[in-house]
Amino acid sequence: xxxxxxxxxxxxxxxxxxxxxxxxxxxxxxxxxxxxxxxxxxxxxxxxxxxxxxxxxxxxxxxxxxxxxxxxxxxxxxxxxxxxxxxxxxxxxxxxxxxxxxxxxxxxxxxxxxxx
Numbered sequence: 001x002x003x004x005x006x007x008x009x010x011x012x013x014x015x016x017x018x019x020x021x022x023x024x025x026x027x028x029x030x031x032x033x034x035x036x037x038x039x040x041x042x043x044x045x046x047x048x049x050x051x052x053x054x055x056x057x058x059x060x061x062x063x064x065x066x067x068x069x070x071x072x073x074x075x076x077x078x079x080x081x082x083x084x085x086x087x088x089x090x091x092x093x094x095x096x097x098x099x100x101x102x103x104x105x106x107x108x109x110x111x112x113x114x115x116x
Contacts, residue, residue, distance in 0.1 A: 003075040004030035005082040011091035016065040019091055022058035023073050026082075033075035039084065041070045066095040 004026025012020045021038050033055045039047040040061070050061050055075070063069060069091045072084040098115035105111055 001031040002080055002082055003033040003077060006036065006073045006075055006085045009071060009073050009085050009088040011069060011071050011088045013063075013091055013093060014060060016093045016096075017063055018060050019063045019069060019071075019093075020058055020060045021071045021073065021088065023085065025055065025057050026075065031077055031079075034077040036073055036075050037081070038071055038073050041087070043068050047072070063093050065093050067093045069093070 006023040006025060009021065009023045012022070014020055023036075025033065025036075035052050036055055036059070037052045038050045038059060038061060040050045041047045050071075051059060053059050070087040070089070071091075072087045074082045074084050076082065100116040101113065102115070103111055103113045
């Protein structure tokens with residue numbers, strides 16, 4: 001018997017460099033998991049595995065600014081892994097602060113602001 005597929009996956013931004021992913025783990029009657037694996041899609045791209053951890057119901061993972069992130073999770077034990085859970089709702093990190101900010105007054109007394 002394999003563990004049940006995790007449910008209720010959610011992401012919560014801790015900072016622009018960290019997101020906590022949480023889920024509900026299946027009951028022991030479905031087989032006790034020995035690990036959970038988290039995948040991530042960045043800005044609608046392909047999913048890639050982020051981390052495999054001991055059985056838990058949450059994990060804080062690295063992130064970067066200005067991203068749309070979604071996370072599915074699966075449970076596994078020695079026999080095999082479950083299907084991937086439904087993905088979390090999108091989580092958004094803030095854009096990086098602009099740099100190279102400059103302001104200049106033009107001949108019409110307007111202020112032009114530029115940045116990179």
